[in-house]
Amino acid sequence: MKKNSWINVGFQVGALVVALLITTLLLVAAGAPPLKAYASIISGAFGSSNNIENILITWSPLLLTTAGVLITFSAGLWNIGIEGQMTLGAIFATGVLRALQNTQLPPALIIILGILAGVIGGALWAALAGALKTFGGVNEIFGGLGLNFVSTALTIYLVFGPWKRPGVGSMSGTQPFDEKLWLPSLPHTELSLWALGISLLVIIAVYFMLRGTHLGLRLKAVGKNSKAAFLMGVPTWQYSMFAFLLCGAFAGLSGAIQVTSVYHRLLPNISNGYGFLGLLVAMLINYQALWAAPIAFFFAAVNIGSVQLQIQYKLDSSFAGVLQDLLVLLVLLGEGARQRFIKKG
Amino acid sequence: MDVELRDIDKTFGAVHANVGINLKVPAGTIQGLLGENGAGKSTLMKILSGFIRADAGEILLDGHPVIIHSPADAIQHGVGMLHQDPLDIPPMRVIDNFILGRKGGLTIGHAAAERDYKRLAEEFSFSIDPDSYVDALTVGERQQLEILRLIWLGAKALIFDEPTTGISAAQKVKLFTALRLLASQGKTILFVSHKLEDVEGLCSRVAVLRQGILVGEAKQPYTTKNLVEMMFGKEISVGARDPCAGDGKTNLSLRDLSVEDYRLKVQNVSLEVCCGEVIGLAGMEGSGQGLFLRSVAGLVRTVGGHIFLNDTDLTGHSYHAFKRLGAAFLPAARLEEGLATGMSLTEHIVLAEEAHGFFIDWDKGRELTRKRIADFNIHGTPASPVESLSGGNQQRALLALLREPLSLLLLEHPTRGLDIESTIYIWSKLKDRCREGTCILFISSDLEEILQYSDRVLVFFSGKVTKPLESKSLSIEKLGELIGGKGWPESTSGKSK
Numbered sequence: 003m004k005k006n007s008w009i010n011v012g013f014q015v016g017a018l019v020v021a022l023l024i025t026t027l028l029l030v031a032a033g034a035p036p037l038k039a040y041a042s043i044i045s046g047a048f049g050s051s052n053n054i055e056n057i058l059i060t061w062s063p064l065l066l067t068t069a070g071v072l073i074t075f076s077a078g079l080w081n082i083g084i085e086g087q088m089t090l091g092a093i094f095a096t097g098v099l100r101a102l103q104n105t106q107l108p109p110a111l112i113i114i115l116g117i118l119a120g121v122i123g124g125a126l127w128a129a130l131a132g133a134l135k136t137f138g139g140v141n142e143i144f145g146g147l148g149l150n151f152v153s154t155a156l157t158i159y160l161v162f163g164p165w166k167r168p169g170v171g172s173m174s175g176t177q178p179f180d181e182k183l184w185l186p187s188l189p190h191t192e193l194s195l196w197a198l199g200i201s202l203l204v205i206i207a208v209y210f211m212l213r214g215t216h217l218g219l220r221l222k223a224v225g226k227n228s229k230a231a232f233l234m235g236v237p238t239w240q241y242s243m244f245a246f247l248l249c250g251a252f253a254g255l256s257g258a259i260q261v262t263s264v265y266h267r268l269l270p271n272i273s274n275g276y277g278f279l280g281l282l283v284a285m286l287i288n289y290q291a292l293w294a295a296p297i298a299f300f301f302a303a304v305n306i307g308s309v310q311l312q313i314q315y316k317l318d319s320s321f322a323g324v325l326q327d328l329l330v331l332l333v334l335l336g337e338g339a340r341q342r343f344i345k346k347g
Numbered sequence: 348m349d350v351e352l353r354d355i356d357k358t359f360g361a362v363h364a365n366v367g368i369n370l371k372v373p374a375g376t377i378q379g380l381l382g383e384n385g386a387g388k389s390t391l392m393k394i395l396s397g398f399i400r401a402d403a404g405e406i407l408l409d410g411h412p413v414i415i416h417s418p419a420d421a422i423q424h425g426v427g428m429l430h431q432d433p434l435d436i437p438p439m440r441v442i443d444n445f446i447l448g449r450k451g452g453l454t455i456g457h458a459a460a461e462r463d464y465k466r467l468a469e470e471f472s473f474s475i476d477p478d479s480y481v482d483a484l485t486v487g488e489r490q491q492l493e494i495l496r497l498i499w500l501g502a503k504a505l506i507f508d509e510p511t512t513g514i515s516a517a518q519k520v521k522l523f524t525a526l527r528l529l530a531s532q533g534k535t536i537l538f539v540s541h542k543l544e545d546v547e548g549l550c551s552r553v554a555v556l557r558q559g560i561l562v563g564e565a566k567q568p569y570t571t572k573n574l575v576e577m578m579f580g581k582e583i584s585v586g587a588r589d590p591c592a593g594d595g596k597t598n599l600s601l602r603d604l605s606v607e608d609y610r611l612k613v614q615n616v617s618l619e620v621c622c623g624e625v626i627g628l629a630g631m632e633g634s635g636q637g638l639f640l641r642s643v644a645g646l647v648r649t650v651g652g653h654i655f656l657n658d659t660d661l662t663g664h665s666y667h668a669f670k671r672l673g674a675a676f677l678p679a680a681r682l683e684e685g686l687a688t689g690m691s692l693t694e695h696i697v698l699a700e701e702a703h704g705f706f707i708d709w710d711k712g713r714e715l716t717r718k719r720i721a722d723f724n725i726h727g728t729p730a731s732p733v734e735s736l737s738g739g740n741q742q743r744a745l746l747a748l749l750r751e752p753l754s755l756l757l758l759e760h761p762t763r764g765l766d767i768e769s770t771i772y773i774w775s776k777l778k779d780r781c782r783e784g785t786c787i788l789f790i791s792s793d794l795e796e797i798l799q800y801s802d803r804v805l806v807f808f809s810g811k812v813t814k815p816l817e818s819k820s821l822s823i824e825k826l827g828e829l830i831g832g833k834g835w836p837e838s839t840s841g842k843s844k
Contacts, residue, residue: 214706214707214709215705215706215707216697216702216704216705216706216707217705219694219697219698219707220698222687222690222694223687223690223694226687226688226689226690227683227684227686227687227688229678229683229684230684230685230686230687231687231698232666233666233676233677233678233684233685234695234698234699234748235667235670235699236698237667
């Protein structure tokens with residue numbers, strides 16, 4: 003390995019060590035024995051087959067949102083609105099399932115239509131953020147953030163309004179669908195190999211798209227320098243819109259999968275932060291699609307493992323987020339420090 | 348305030364922008380500073396006003412050496428600068444812009460400030476409503492606001508960078524009156540310009556810079572010939588020139604083309620360009636040639652007239668429509684507009700070529716890139732990120748991205764910042780294109796380059812354009828005069844807004 007590569011590895015390991023150090027300090031401050039807490043995260047993640055199934059269930063939506071933001075990041079866009087796009091995917095899927103559940107259509111077809119509707123819903127919501135950006139000059143971060151709030155409000159309205167359970171609406175969501183409308187899963191779990199398979203296919207497709215197609219290269223050019231890309235003949239705003247649409251489609255797919263295979267109904271907060279987590283994964287891997295799957299898996303494992311912290315040490319399970327965020331921040335910081343170091347060196 | 352610069356020296360990378368400059372300006376003087384683009388005028392004034400630090404040298408104000416760290420620092424010392432593009436904040440009100448930059452406590456003394464503003468405005472007979480918004484003002488009015496602001500902040504020496512560009516004749520009269528008033532109050536005025544007429548009419552003394560060196564000073568009355576010679580150097584012998592390589596067939600035809608931006612209007616330009624012909628566009632930066640070139644590329648919407656390329660009317664079409672018909676535009680800002688930082692040469696080449704199929708054949712791409720690297724003598728590898736290349740190599744890379752064949756090639760400063768060897772190489776490549784029938788329009792601030800490589804020349808001055816001039820009939824001196832706004836017939840098209 004060249005000297006520079008060793009320096010790179012050094013900075014990344016350094017960032018990891020510092021992240022663990024700070025997390026340890028926080029654990030101590032929260033009154034939990036750090037080593038035991040780490041052990042419980044690991045056992046919480048991999049201790050039983052049930053836990054591993056839960057990781058895989060979390061992995062699937064995370065892979066999809068990561069795939070989506072890899073595309074928008076390529077095009078130089080911060081699609082913060084991915085949470086809302088995922089939510090709209092869930093709403094569209096629920097809507098189609100509700101509309102068709104009492105018809106004579108074969109259940110498999112209804113599920114497929116529901117998922118397709120989710121894809122379209124996510125894409126439309128992203129198109130809105132994209133149009134605001136392209137035609138309205140609204141920064142996609144603000145547009146996306148605003149649309150996230152709207153999507154949350156819309157979900158709550160539906161859950162407590164038109165789609166409420168017979169009797170009274172509740173935070174536990176709409177009336178669950180009949181089991182025939184569930185995406186087939188492994189016996190006694192919510193783990194659907196269909197969902198997992200589709201998600202893995204998507205991330206692989208995105209990897210190849212960004213690496214080996216004219217489409218991916220043009221997206222990259224738009225992201226790196228849209229003026230230069232335009233002069234080289236790339237229709238830039240169309241590509242930006244395309245990136246939004248595709249990202250939204252994957253987010254919508256992810257939302258539809260949450261409905262059809264995990265919760266079997268529409269819940270408030272159905273996106274569960276997976277969109278933001280996808281952004282974190284993409285930043286951590288420095289937008290290299292190759293690493294998306296393992297890092298997303300790691301994040302899913304931390305999420306699931308941290309549930310144990312709550313049970314054993316009364317720590318809030320959002321501790322997983324603290325660890326993940328610290329990791330991303332410090333890796334980014336390490337990257338900045340590395341560049342300064344190399345410049346000086 | 349007496350202003351003195353001693354041995355000011357500044358380099359930017361390989362460019363020696365100021366070479367040991369000495370200049371003494373007594374209080375109450377209007378000092379002109381002349382020089383072509385890149386002569387080092389702006390650098391020198393930015394050093395005096397604290398925007399950049401000199402590598403060496405001293406600044407003395409009223410005989411005392413001072414060290415100026417920032418523009419805020421400069422104004423503390425009584426030095427203020429008006430930039431060519433006003434550095435105000437358009438979405439804010441006039442009065443808020445006026446107050447901005449004032450050192451003070453937590454509260455803004457709005458009432459007092461407004462009184463001061465009105466008093467100053469009256470003194471200079473400027474009439475801008477303090478409650479209007481800056482984006483509704485003309486360039487000239489924004490300039491007036493900036494003058495008032497700097498005076499209010501206590502400026503005793505004022506630097507004006509090309510202040511007469513983009514303002515109306517009436518505003519110019521107002522400006523000059525204000526400047527003379529300021530000088531009579533004992534303030535020092537530094538007037539940076541390339542317009543001979545303005546400098547001759549206003550300044551009691553003038554210093555001329557060329558290639559970072561202060562080549563001479565003069566006092567009223569001036570002889571224009573002498574100033575031009577100092578600005579552009581002595582008559583330079585131009586080497587043998589290739590004749591027009593074209594076959595006489597008209598390739599590009601412009602009919603009464605008009606285009607404008609917020610500060611300039613270029614009006615009614617008509618031009619027929621035949622295959623293989625090279626048209627040089629001369630003029631000081633911002634005289635309208637950039638706007639004109641971009642409009643011929645379809646990058647700037649025209650406001651009148653027609654553009655025909657190969658007999659197809661492209662008026663109002665986008666750059667991509669021009670591109671499909673064989674036009675190409677190469678920007679001067681290579682890394683800002685031409686190349687994408689963070690992408691490799693191969694990625695650029697693949698991007699610029701017509702895409703076949705969905706997947707990229709990277710092997711083929713790399714092979715093509717290696718061929719282009721050899722063809723264009725680029726020092727780099729297919730995997731080199733473009734930002735790692737030197738300026739000359741970046742320029743060659745830009746040329747290497749052009750597809751074959753082209754009917755129209757539009758270039759902004761194709762050889763700016765390049766050494767003589769790269770320049771010759773690039774022009775040999777461009778002339779190859781001409782022999783294949785491409786016609787070329789290029790902007791350059793290097794008069795020698797204009798005369799050497801163009802068949803015909805258009806000179807721009809404040810939006811005015813000459814008729815196409817045979818470059819054989821032109822000399823550096825004649826060109827220099829036209830660029831400086833001298834020797835124009837009265838009835839030329841176009842005018843400043």
